[in-house]
Amino acid sequence: MQELGQSLAHTTAQLARAQGGDPQEMEKAAAERSRAIGLVRAWLAGERAAGRPVDGEFVAQLANELENGRRLLLRFALAREAMRSERMALDRELQVLHGIRGLFGPAEGQLSCRG
């Protein structure tokens, strides 16, 4: 039980560290956390089936991990919003660049009507 809790905490911390870095690392950390959650769920299901009560400290640990996950989600959302803003800004700047280029003459593949 303790190992399960530690594994979950470890993978959450790993994901937090990977956030904002290499996408593959983040993907790997998220997958490991999913596995850790899967193990916790399986263990809890077994305990529930056996009618054994779960230690209150473990419950508190899970609640803590839930809160950590919520913070991570918020950070991911913030990072994504930043990327989206960046993408929009790029679109705008590309439009301006195309506009400036258009002042100098026809774009490639277009015919010039200048005599």
Added chain:
Amino acid sequence: MGTTTSTLNPLTFSGLSPYASDFQKILTRAVAIAQLPITQLQNETSDISNREQLASGIQTAVANLATTVGNLNNLGTNQSLTGTSSDTSKVVVNNSSLASPASYQITQITSLATTASFGTTNGYANATTAPVSSTGTMQLVINGKAVTPSIDLTASGSNNLNGLASAINGLNAGVTATVINTGTGATPYYLSISANTTGSNTIQLVDDPNGTNTQVALTGSSGSNADFYLQGQHIVSPSNTVTSAIPGMTFTISGTTSGNQTVTLSAASNPTQISNQLQTFVNQYNALQNLLNAQVGPQAGLLLGNSMIAGIQQALHGLLNFRGTGNGVVQSLADLGLQMADNTGVLSFNSVTFNELSSSQIQAAYSFLSSSSGFGTLARTLTAFSDPVSGSIAGQETQWQTSTTHLTEQINTLVDRANVMQSTLDAKLQAADTLIMQLQTQQQQLTAEVQSLNFTSYGYNNTNTGSFTRSSGG
């Protein structure tokens, strides 16, 4: 007004929350985007475009002034001679480039040049099937000479009026054939043949020229030549517009004379032409000066400091202050009535001063304006600026075009860079979406487990916000 550039430094976010670093990343990214030198490029592009526009306006104004200076020079050279007719109902002078005053008498205009025009005497029932030739071979004869080749109407459907008209026109013999429908009688269709130019010409049409050689009956007029006497010499011209009888003068005969009527053609000095050109000169000078003034001083435009502006101003100064080298009474433009307002720098033309010039003074004005090494050089000085190929303004525009090419290259590089950034961001966004979805699923699973445990162990229901509320079932 030049290009403005600015450098953005990233703001430092000093918050203490766990998300401070995330906000910092957002700010840093925003600055990185803004550092694409687009504003700078926009400014440079706009400046070049505006400079080209200004230079183009100045180039046109200088070219106009150069033309007028050239016109004044020409008027001085040909002493402002204008061709006139004493009776424009009989003879009109089209143009004159005579170099000295002259006068010519035209008498006995007995005929004007007219166009030969004939029509078939007999009509035809229709233009499409009624045959016009007994054998299908005909011959057009103009002024007694057979036009070759002969007309071949043997092809199916061509031995008729339409076929004949088409064949005649295909000969390109200087005549035009058309089919006329009078709309009356059993044979309302006729062929009309007219010469394309004026002059006396006979037109004949022969059927079966190699056999029966039958003349097709034609009715009409053989046209006429213009017939008149110039300085007592008999002139017969197929055209009313006579270009070579008087070298340097073209005139048109427009009516016949009666009795001993004489029409006089004159090439005489006409100072009004000079005063008109001087007024044009003043208008163009002021227009150019306005353009130049807008590029100097505290409110100067984009051509401030451009050597081209100073060069043109210097040329204008030389133009206005030019003094002839001879001994004539007219030695400057001021002597012809041009004056500069002291306070405004605006040039004006005093036509009263000009109109009061005596004939000897006018002659002196011709000498002043005609000097090829004097006033005549000023047009060349201006053209050295305005020539669209070799002029210094064109040279300046070439330099700007080089800058434009350089800017285009920069823009292309930036577009490529932005495109790469776009692709990278798209991939990152896709990865972020997947990750967020995965994390949301994990949160939902954990939430469900924690809620379930709380309910089982303590009778509490844990909500998504992290606060606990008592379950109604507990």
